[in-house]
Amino acid sequence: MEHRPLVITGNWKMYKTIQEATEFIKKLAPLVENSSAQVLLAVPFTAIKAAAEIAKGTKIAIGAQNMNDATEGAFTGEIAGRMLKDAGADFVIIGHSERRKLFHETDEIINKKVKRAHKDGLKTIVCIGETEKERGEGRTEEVLKTQLSRSLAEISAEEMKNIIIAYEPVWAIGTNQTATPEIAESAHRYCRNLLLEIWGEEVAERTVIQYGGSVKPDNAPSLLEQPDIDGLLVGGASLSPEIFVQIVNTEVAKIN
Ligand code: PGA
Numbered sequence: 001m002e003h004r005p006l007v008i009t010g011n012w013k014m015y016k017t018i019q020e021a022t023e024f025i026k027k028l029a030p031l032v033e034n035s036s037a038q039v040l041l042a043v044p045f046t047a048i049k050a051a052a053e054i055a056k057g058t059k060i061a062i063g064a065q066n067m068n069d070a071t072e073g074a075f076t077g078e079i080a081g082r083m084l085k086d087a088g089a090d091f092v093i094i095g096h097s098e099r100r101k102l103f104h105e106t107d108e109i110i111n112k113k114v115k116r117a118h119k120d121g122l123k124t125i126v127c128i129g130e131t132e133k134e135r136g137e138g139r140t141e142e143v144l145k146t147q148l149s150r151s152l153a154e155i156s157a158e159e160m161k162n163i164i165i166a167y168e169p170v171w172a173i174g175t176n177q178t179a180t181p182e183i184a185e186s187a188h189r190y191c192r193n194l195l196l197e198i199w200g201e202e203v204a205e206r207t208v209i210q211y212g213g214s215v216k217p218d219n220a221p222s223l224l225e226q227p228d229i230d231g232l233l234v235g236g237a238s239l240s241p242e243i244f245v246q247i248v249n250t251e252v253a254k255i256n
Pocket residue numbers: 011168172173174175212213214215233234235236237
């Protein structure tokens with residue numbers, strides 16, 4: 001079986017105007033043209049259209065950071081997957097820990113959003129991860145199992161082709177407390193075993209599992225050399241093209 005692709009995603013969160021987004025992409029595109037990694041940028045809703053237009057014909061794919069689980073309706077302030085697709089998005093991040101914590105998203109809501117996103121023609125990056133407290137209580141694997149199985153309930157092996165899983169330990173996000181490669185690898189291996197249990201070997205082998213949480217150019221190589229870490233979801237360090245490009249162009253030598 002072909003090896004899994006390397007996928008690096010920038011998650012801009014609530015940063016960048018349209019102009020800032022387009023300037024960023026103009027700078028980044030030539031720098032990543034020969035990269036072996038796939039490059040994804042999850043930009044604010046308002047910048048999707050302009051970002052997608054400027055990224056056309058480059059290695060960069062544009063996506064969103066959230067969506068509603070309905071096709072359309074009386075949901076003031078919400079955005080539908082088909083609107084994201086219409087604006088040029090290829091993918092959407094679902095279930096980021098900030099959405100889970102600050103906007104009270106449950107695994108059940110996340111599951112509905114994932115299903116809707118696929119119906120609307122969007123790929124998804126589905127985030128899971130334990131809090132510091134849960135890790136301290138020795139509950140990391142239990143939390144990952146619950147989040148993964150519930151967020152992806154009733155998703156077929158075929159649909160799994162459109163899903164990237166992002167393991168993001170909540171304690172590592174925006175804290176500069178990156179998980180060690182060993183801690184991250186152990187969680188990734190556990191998630192891959194869950195994929196094996198639920199969907200079988202082919203899905204387990206081909207599904208990309210990204211690590212996220214205080215990824216920087218200096219810790220990217222040791223994370224990416226782990227056998228089950230297939231990419232990175234980068235927040236703060238994706239806001240500057242000069243820094244992000246170093247992560248995208250990391251030379252990866254996999255260890256077994
Ligand atoms: P960080 O964010 O890289 O700033 O820790 C990662 C994320 O929230 O996806």
